[in-house]
Amino acid sequence: MNTSNPRIGVIGTGAIGGFYGLMLARAGFEVHLLLRSEFEAVQRNGLQVDSAVHGSMQMNIAAYADAADMPACDWLLVGAKTTSNAELAPLIATVAAPQAKVVLLQNGLGVEEQLRPLLPDHLHLLGGLCFICVNREAPGVIRHQSLGAVNLGYHSGPAVDQAQRQAIVEAGAALFHAAGIDSQAMTDLAQARWQKLVWNVPYNGLSVLLRASTTPLMADTDSRALIQALMAEVVQGARACGHELPQGYAEHLFAVTQKMPDYWPSMYHDFTQQRPLELAAIYAEPLARAQAAGCELPKIQALYQALAFIDRQVASRGKPAPTTTPL
Numbered sequence: 001m002n003t004s005n006p007r008i009g010v011i012g013t014g015a016i017g018g019f020y021g022l023m024l025a026r027a028g029f030e031v032h033l034l035l036r037s038e039f040e041a042v043q044r045n046g047l048q049v050d051s052a053v054h055g056s057m058q059m060n061i062a063a064y065a066d067a068a069d070m071p072a073c074d075w076l077l078v079g080a081k082t083t084s085n086a087e088l089a090p091l092i093a094t095v096a097a098p099q100a101k102v103v104l105l106q107n108g109l110g111v112e113e114q115l116r117p118l119l120p121d122h123l124h125l126l127g128g129l130c131f132i133c134v135n136r137e138a139p140g141v142i143r144h145q146s147l148g149a150v151n152l153g154y155h156s157g158p159a160v161d162q163a164q165r166q167a168i169v170e171a172g173a174a175l176f177h178a179a180g181i182d183s184q185a186m187t188d189l190a191q192a193r194w195q196k197l198v199w200n201v202p203y204n205g206l207s208v209l210l211r212a213s214t215t216p217l218m219a220d221t222d223s224r225a226l227i228q229a230l231m232a233e234v235v236q237g238a239r240a241c242g243h244e245l246p247q248g249y250a251e252h253l254f255a256v257t258q259k260m261p262d263y264w265p266s267m268y269h270d271f272t273q274q275r276p277l278e279l280a281a282i283y284a285e286p287l288a289r290a291q292a293a294g295c296e297l298p299k300i301q302a303l304y305q306a307l308a309f310i311d312r313q314v315a316s317r318g319k320p321a322p323t324t325t326p327l
């Protein structure tokens with residue numbers, strides 16, 4: 001592998017993949033983007049990120065509609081939704097250089113465990129937790145509203161010991177640093193995935209169920225109370241599974257969200273676009289793990305059941321007419 005100028009492939013170039021892909025390309029890295037519905041637009045016009053933090057950025061970056069056409073990459077950033085991972089596994093294997101690092105830039109729990117058996121053993125698998133507000137606005141156009149950090153942790157692969165695992169994670173964080181992105185090398189990916197759920201469990205699901213973005217969700221007494229109760233259950237589930245989250249973490253996230261611009265979580269965009277919701281990774285897996293540890297999470301369970309109904313309705317009926325559109 002090329003350590004001085006690693007080749008970076010983005011598998012699934014949507015909001016997350018496009019934002020980080022463009023930032024890395026802008027920093028001088030060789031970046032290759034795999035796209036599907038937006039391939040022609042990006043090949044024709046390049047990729048554009050309208051960022052409230054970095055300004056408007058536009059770049060022509062090598063774009064592909066077929067993974068077989070991509071060169072072998074040292075780092076693969078998976079930016080597709082968790083619902084696509086199984087179908088993406090053969091594409092990842094096709095594009096990966098020997099001993100490539102595959103980084104799942106995704107929310108939820110159990111995503112690495114689901115993908116691992118579908119990948120060749122010689123690939124390193126990492127998780128990446130993205131603290132950012134981005135969404136696709138038009139084909140090849142991404143809106144970046146705020147934040148941007150990516151925290152990385154090693155999951156599995158040929159690394160022989162903890163020192164080697166940590167060196168790989170630090171090398172990944174260094175790539176993001178070089179692109180001006182905050183990134184921490186984490187030692188405990190499972191804990192970090194639970195921690196991120198403290199935000200995603202309440203806000204992602206409630207945005208779909210109540211058709212509301214963060215500002216109205218935080219302004220209403222009942223939805224505020226519900227957010228706090230859901231956050232408390234995630235903390236409880238994490239504890240039952242052996243992950244004691246930092247004291248006051250839920251309160252911290254609540255305060256951070258109050259300072260964020262009004263935001264529609266990515267699950268809401270999936271709902272309005274009639275795409276499958278990331279329910280397995282964000283709800284079913286944490287519920288199953290907590291239950292296996294003897295811990296019931298009734299409010300999360302109820303939210304999950306309501307969302308599963310909506311998800312099935314969308315899948316079976318096609319387009320519902322959303323009552324609200326994202327801002």
Ligand SMILES: NC(=O)C1=CN([C@@H]2O[C@H](COP(=O)(O)OP(=O)(O)OC[C@H]3O[C@@H](n4cnc5c(N)ncnc54)[C@H](OP(=O)(O)O)[C@@H]3O)[C@@H](O)[C@H]2O)C=CC1
Nearest residue numbers: 012013014015016035036037080084106107132133134266
């Ligand atoms: N958006 C955000 O602010 C945040 C998102 N996350 C997480 O990041 C992950 C990605 O989310 P996000 O970027 O919002 O998702 P998007 O829907 O914006 O992007 C997903 C991309 O993957 C592409 N894709 C899916 N399957 C394939 C395939 N078989 N071949 C090629 N491309 C494919 C989609 O293409 P197509 O257009 O054809 O569907 C789309 O471009 C999720 O797990 C989400 O929860 C985490 C933090 C913040």
Ligand SMILES: CC(C)(CO)C(=O)C(=O)O
Nearest residue numbers: 130131132133199265266
């Ligand atoms: C919590 C938030 C909004 C920003 O950190 C995010 O990362 C998400 O939408 O998943």
